[in-house]
Amino acid sequence: MKRRDFIKTSILSSSVLVLGRSDKYSYKFIHPDYADRSFIVPPLIEPIIVNGKRIFKFSINHNTTEIFKGKLTCVLGYGDSLLGPTIRVDNMDNVGFEITNYLSVNTTVHFHGLHLPAKEDGGPYQIIPPNKTWKPSWRINQIASTQWYHPHLEGYTGEQVYKGMAGFFLIDDETSRFLDIPKTYGVDDLPVVIQDRRFDEKAQLLYLNKGDFDKSGGMKGYTILVNGKPVPILNVPAQVIRLRILNGSNARIYNLGFEGDIQFYQIASDGGFLEKPVSLTRLLLGPAERVEILIDLSNSKNTILRFKSFSAEYYDKQKLNGHQFGGPFKVGGTGRLSDSVDRLDKVNFDVMSIYVNKSTSTNVVRKIPNKLTEIVRLKESDAIKTRNFGLTVMSGFKINRRVFTSMFKVINGIVLEGEHMLHLINGVQMDMNVINEVVKKGDIEIWRITNGAHTTHPFHIHGIQFQILDREQGDGSGPTSPNENERGWKDTVLLMPEETVRIIAKFDHYADTQYPYMYHCHILEHEDAGMMGQFLVVNPEDFDTVMTDIDNNKRIPLKSFCKI
Ligand SMILES: [Cu+2]
Helix, strand or coil: CCCCCCCCCCCCCCCEEEEEEHHHHCCCCCCCCCCCCCCCCCEEEEEEEEEEEEEEEEEEEEEEEECCCEEEEEEEEEEEEEECEEEEEEECCEEEEEEEEEECEEEEEEECCCCCCCCHHHCCCCEECCCCECCCCCECCCCCCCEEEEECCCCHHHHHHHCCCCEEEEEEEEHHHHHHCCCCCCCEEEEEEEEECCCCCCEEEEECCCCCCCCCCCCCEEEEEEECECCCCEEEECEEEEEEEEEECCCCCCCEEECCCEEEEEEEEEEEEEEEEEEEEEEEECCCECCCCCEECCCCCCCCEEEEEEEEHHHHHHHHCCCCCCCCCCCCEEEHHHHEEEEECCEEEEEEEEEEECCCCCCCCCCCCCCCCCCCCCCCCCEEEEEEEEEEEEEEECCCCCCCCEEEEEEEEEEEEEEEEEEEEEEEECCCCCCEEEEEEECCCEEEECCCCCCCEEEEEECCEEEEEEECCCCCCCCCCCCCCCCEEEEEECCCCCCCCEEEEECCCCCCCCCEEEEECCCCCHHHHCEEEEEECCCHHHHHHHHHHCCCCCCCCCCCCCCC
């Protein structure tokens, strides 16, 4: 049976094309003359309630924002600013959306981390053309957690997210209401989306500017924005504070912590609360991952905390562990990190400052809880099967898709464009006409994901939350259990070069023989370059028919264009 077309990706030898002088592409740091560094809290959307259904209405627009003094930056956003408002729902709510696209191009709105029908997922199939309104609806059926929404248009996800489209999607349940943790939105319970952006002299966003663009690590910037503000200042009262942190960056990994190694407690991962708070001083967060942390500031009145990414520290540690910056690739050993490490990764840099100077709010939390929730571990012995996914990056050509990751060579000051970097899963690029996997609804499966590339890849699966079984480095040292803070529910898992991660999940998706869910790398330029695949979740009785159709090329997913 030939379900994947291995011939599609042709690997050809390099031919070069003269693009221009290299200095034309060189990037200069801009003096950070920021307009306003006050921390802003994205507003909550007030839903309209119709027949018990909570309907959230918003639109997608071209907006402007002032990041640098006296200069307006053109951005995209949900509502009237950069990013978007926060959607907040309760478990078991009936929710609906009316999302109007006022851009001049197609987009989609993907609900990341949500358990929902594939046709409401907002992936590459649920296209919202200009001036059209998309109206997905479903019943929330998952535990309290910090989720988010962002575009997922095939080939253009990176660009649209980069230009400003992203928002929080928070779910509450009995556990979150019962726990004695900070829960006053915008006061002691704060959403924090961290993004890195690059600007030109006119303060306009630069996306994939050639020459200075990291060829295979994805799009990274040197200006750190938190909720759309550059390295902002957050004012909080002297009590326990809860930060819901989302790495909303296209490609950068953050090694988060406080200056002075102040202790904090991780209480939640992507899919909800951990069993108990995990005490940490550093926290590695890959693109699309979320964590909730508590910091006890009860005795910190009138102090200033600096929240940073200790990136240099992290990459130095990787180097000590055998990963190298540059140098030859060691077969069978640990790979080099040079491809994904840029100049900001080599320093420790500020993300935001926290001033403990606000008067105390009414509902004050002064201690860290001992216990949060119970998590039932999925058993390996209950898994029906193991599927293998190999992530690889190689040079070659692929003509019929938008290729972002060109390789450049500079000879005598001339930039030469050669082969492209192909980003593959199991040897193939994403193809809208190919269903890569079919899963029977309700099955427990193990997905064994191997990163065969020199760069890190955050692997994301749509529609479910999974558990990490183990991690195995490429040096033959054998599998190890996940760290305490990775023992909760996840939908995105970071894979280091040559690392293999086994995850286990119950595929209790909504069955659909037509619309697939996606799995992909969440470095958005890798996703757009094809490091993505599609899986159908079908009722067991439909499985054989669907498989036969796929073998006979009869089951090609259709795009849906929503109507007004
Ligand atoms: Cu990747």
